[in-house]
Amino acid sequence: MGAQSVNREMVIGTGVATVLLLALPFVGGAGPSLLAPAHAAEESVSAPPAASVVTRVSASSTGGVRVSTGSTGLVSTGAVTVDTEHLAQKPVPVPIPVSPAAKASGTGARQATLAAQGLSCPANVGGSVGSAPGITSAGGVAGTTSADLASFALAYNSIRTANCLPAVPLANFRYDACMEQRLFWMAEDPSTDPSSAWGHIGSVRSDGVPSVGCDGNLAGGTNNSGATVANKWWVSIPHRTSLYKPTQTGSTAGVCIYFAMTHGGVPDEPYAFARAAARWGGC
Numbered sequence: 001m002g003a004q005s006v007n008r009e010m011v012i013g014t015g016v017a018t019v020l021l022l023a024l025p026f027v028g029g030a031g032p033s034l035l036a037p038a039h040a041a042e043e044s045v046s047a048p049p050a051a052s053v054v055t056r057v058s059a060s061s062t063g064g065v066r067v068s069t070g071s072t073g074l075v076s077t078g079a080v081t082v083d084t085e086h087l088a089q090k091p092v093p094v095p096i097p098v099s100p101a102a103k104a105s106g107t108g109a110r111q112a113t114l115a116a117q118g119l120s121c122p123a124n125v126g127g128s129v130g131s132a133p134g135i136t137s138a139g140g141v142a143g144t145t146s147a148d149l150a151s152f153a154l155a156y157n158s159i160r161t162a163n164c165l166p167a168v169p170l171a172n173f174r175y176d177a178c179m180e181q182r183l184f185w186m187a188e189d190p191s192t193d194p195s196s197a198w199g200h201i202g203s204v205r206s207d208g209v210p211s212v213g214c215d216g217n218l219a220g221g222t223n224n225s226g227a228t229v230a231n232k233w234w235v236s237i238p239h240r241t242s243l244y245k246p247t248q249t250g251s252t253a254g255v256c257i258y259f260a261m262t263h264g265g266v267p268d269e270p271y272a273f274a275r276a277a278a279r280w281g282g283c
Contacts, residue, residue, distance in 0.1 A: 099235075100235075101234055101235045101240065102162075102163050106246055106247070107163040107164050107246075110163075110164040110165070110249065111164050114164065121161065121164035122161055122164070122165065122166040122167060123161065123167075124157055124158065124161045124167050125157065125167045125169060125170060126170070127169060127170035127171055128170060128171055129146075129149055129150040129153045129154075129170045129171070129173055130146075130149065130171065130173060130174060130175065131146040131149070131175070132144040132145055132146050132148060132149045132175035133175070134146070137184040137187070137188065137262075138188075139184070139187070139188035139266050140264075140266070141184055141187040141188060141262050141263070141264055141265055141266070142262065142263040142264055142271060143180055143184070143260075143261075143262055143263075144175055144180055144259070144260045144261045144262070145261075147226075148225070148226045148259075148261040148276075149173060149175055149226065149259055149261075150226070151225050151226030151227045152173070152225075152226030152227065152229065152230050152259050152261075152276075152278070153168075153170055153173040153226070153257070153259075154227070155226065155227035155228075155230035155231065156168070156173075156230045156244075156257065157170070159230060159231065159234050159244070160244065163246070165244070165246060165249060166249065166250075166251070166252050167252065168252045168255050168256075168257055169252065169253065172252070172255060172256045172257065172283055173256075173257050173259060174256050174257070174258050174259070175258075175259065175260065176214065176216070176258035176259060176260045176277070176279075177260070178213050178214035179213060179214045179215070179216045179258065179259075179260040179277040179278075179279070180213070180260035180261075180262065180277075181212055181213030181214070182201075182211065182212065182213030182214055182215065182216075182260075182277065183213070183260055183261070183262040183275045183276070183277055184213075184262060185197065185205070185209070185211060185212050185213060186198065186205075186262075186265070186275055187262050187264065187265035187266070187269065187275060188265065188266050189205045189206055189207070189265070189266070190205075190206060190207050190266060190267060191205075191206035191207075192267065192268070193206075194265070194269060194273065197211075198218070199211075200215050200218075201214075201215045215277075215279075216258070216260075216277035216278055216279040217233055217239045217242055217243050217277065217278050217279060218275070218276070218277055219232045219233055219239075219275075219276050220273075220274050220275035220276050221273070221274070222272055222273050222274075223272050224274040224276065225274070226259070226261060226276070229261075229274075229276040229278075233278065242279075242280065243257075243278055243279065243280055244280075245280055254282055254283055255280065255281075255282070255283070256281050256282060256283040257278060257279075257280060257281075258278060258279050258281055259276070259277070259278045260276065260277050260278075261274055261275065261276040261277075262274065262275050262276075
């Protein structure tokens, strides 16, 4: 086989692999695939290295979770002297990585707009995250816990502020019983296929039971948490648009984010197998 033929096969093989990598996280249509890894295909978003953020979590007197954040700010390294004689020998600064999701969401444009006005990106917030009841369904499926809600809220705001979007007040993250009812319906599907009832309102379970409860953005799978599903929704374009609304950069005082999560399912899904739903709405 000639070199030209080998190169052609290599190019075709690379193209197929790229398509699969892009398609697999979105299998199922309703949300990131239940079979996708807990950490989505894109890197997690972290705060810029120029600032250090400290987060403290403690129990509040209202039964929720208390969170406080603070930043060390920027540290000046002093004036830089230009050495033209040995310039080529100086190390090249490592650029701060920007994820594809950050580029697609307009993070750079938001940063530039604020910088032109002499402003910086919004800071993260402290406060209390509400609680969730942690009920168990009639079929034995575990429901949303306060820890699930807090994990999701902290990750959601961390992603927003890292991408120059204002944080949502932590008190505005709410447990949603109606979406949880929908997740219970999915988890109690007697089929051994975990994606059997995966879908939005109007779906029918393998035993013929029609869907119940309320709809929302969906995500889940093995070893998922509130934090990992927040990241899955960020890296999925339609779910980022629906749940994070990156074009809305005004006040979030009247915004509430509704969330629910279930653990396990029938007939034999372990507790580590989670399903989650979330939606953006008014308070």
